[in-house]
Amino acid sequence: MARSETGEEKKQRGVQSVEVGARLLDALAARREPLALSTLAEAAGLSSAQAHTYLVSLTRLGLVKRDALTGNYEPGPLSLRLGLLNLEHQPAYRAAAPRVSALALATGMSVAVSVAGPQGPTIVRYERGGYPLHVNLHVGTVMSLSATATGRIFRAFDNDARVAAMLAHQAEAVAPEMAARIDEIRARGIERSVDAPSPGVSSMSVPVFDGARRMQLALTAIGPTGLCDVDWDGALAHALKDAARDITGLLS
Structure with missing residues (x-):
């Protein structure tokens, strides 16, 4: 018989991929400047390939954007709107x-x-x-x-x-x-x-x-x-x- 989860375990369950993506956003916020993929990946504790996959989704959501000339990543329009909401x-x-x-x-x-x-x-x-x-x-x-x-x-x-x-x-x-x-x-x-x-x-x-x-x-x-x-x-x-x-x- 499968063990039923306690209320505390249910409460703490999250989506790991969201939490990993948040590490990239946190790295951007901490450095306060556009970052190259390799630098951003290192700061978030990810490989460049892993970071790129997450950044594709974060870019689609507008949480980050990529400079067409430098290739660096920076906060996107949705991040700006959330920041303004906090402000x-x-x-x-x-x-x-x-x-x-x-x-x-x-x-x-x-x-x-x-x-x-x-x-x-x-x-x-x-x-x-x-x-x-x-x-x-x-x-x-x-x-x-x-x-x-x-x-x-x-x-x-x-x-x-x-x-x-x-x-x-x-x-x-x-x-x-x-x-x-x-x-x-x-x-x-x-x-x-x-x-x-x-x-x-x-x-x-x-x-x-x-x-x-x-x-x-x-x-x-x-x-x-x-x-x-x-x-x-x-x-x-x-x-x-x-x-x-x-x-x-x-x-x-």
């Missing part, structure tokens, strides 16, 4: 969301919320303003650490180790002139870009901290040059700083 429950994002909508409505500028990602500062919420923009920004866009106001805000205020990892991914060198600029950004608490990195588009960006002064995200207002007030003491700068201060207050 929506984070205190900083939840506090920022209604203020981003209000900021876009009050200023007419588009407003982006960005967090540190494995490839660089990544837009996780984008509220379109009243002015049309000739630039392709959307949720998932990765911002340059040097060429954008958002990126320079992260370089100035985010965790040193996280900034170093993002710089390495973007192959950014720490140029002497950039170091001086970062010091100026820290003193001002705000950064701007005029006609850069896209002609005709300007922006201002501020950091948002938690109660322990750890940077959580960046708020960036973006609009057409000439309509986007980039004065350090202008109305847009004050609106951004006020919004950041309000969010921080909710996190203290």
